[in-house]
Amino acid sequence: MSEPTRAFIELAYDGRPFHGWQRQPHSISVQQVLEEAFERLTRERVAVVGCGRTDTGVHAAYYVAHVQFAHNPVGTDRLPDWDRLVHKLNGVLPPEIAIFHVAPVAANAHARFSAKERAYTYWLHTAKDPFLTGRSTRIYHPLDVAAMQQAASLLVRQGDFGAFCKAGSGAQTTLCDVRHCSFTQVSPSRYRLDIAADRFLRNMVRAVMGTLLEVGTGRREASDVERVLASADRSEAGKSAPSDGLFLSHVAYPQDVWERKAESVELGA
Helix, strand or coil: CCCCEEEEEEEEECCCCCCCCCCCCCCCCHHHHHHHHHHHHHCCCCCEEECCCCCCCCEEEEEEEEEEECCCCCCCCCCCCHHHHHHHHHHHCCCCEEEEEEEEECCCCCCCCCCCEEEEEEEEECCCCHHHCCCCEECCCCCCHHHHHHHHHCCCEEEECHHHCCCCCCCCCCEEEEEEEEEEEEECCEEEEEEEECCCCCCHHHHHHHHHHHHHCCCCCCCHHHHHHHHCCHHHCCCCCCCCCEEEEEEECCCCCCCCCCCCCCCCC
16 A cells, blocks of 8 residues: 655646635635546545635636645556646646646645745736736726836835735734835836735735835825835725736745746736
């Protein structure tokens, strides 16, 4: 009898058909679809644990999850190796979910708690483009890019980000270490926000983006970000930006836990 096996899964998904990552009692989620696919192929009911929860409509260009098997699922005629399992998973999963890589890891490796950094990208566009629908947020007003860049730089700090946390989220702490935050114009009509931190609060990136948009459209000054942060009050920050343009883009682990194998897909590009 083979030993219990824990494996990390690298994947990407288009969040539009799903009600977020986490299982819901009456709605389809990414987690549910993955668990059903693994059960179908390995004939074992398993729990797929994600590196974080994405909300309804939010995408992942790169996502990591782990799964615990009671017995090693590969090494048989039907599933000779992990690459064959990946191939078969992609065959049964819907087109909105793609598995890049599955590999065994140490028994204490955890997709969520072992991660040391995560990064998100938020895409915006100003020119109508049917191929960006649901994957980038259209803005109908000119943006002051310099002011948004200045405001974004003020978010790079260790501190309380409660002003950007969804009310009632139940977070035990609202302290975060934001290590990078930049706003860039990548073409005449395309823009992106890139933000990386040790952890993110619920709805945090969308609240940050909504606040930066208020700066970019002249409804508040870039320096207002300092006051918003100091308030730790969600009502002081801007309205949450739509989910359309938001992608989880990177998850990093210590090398002794997991070394990234797959490359992310720039779904928003």
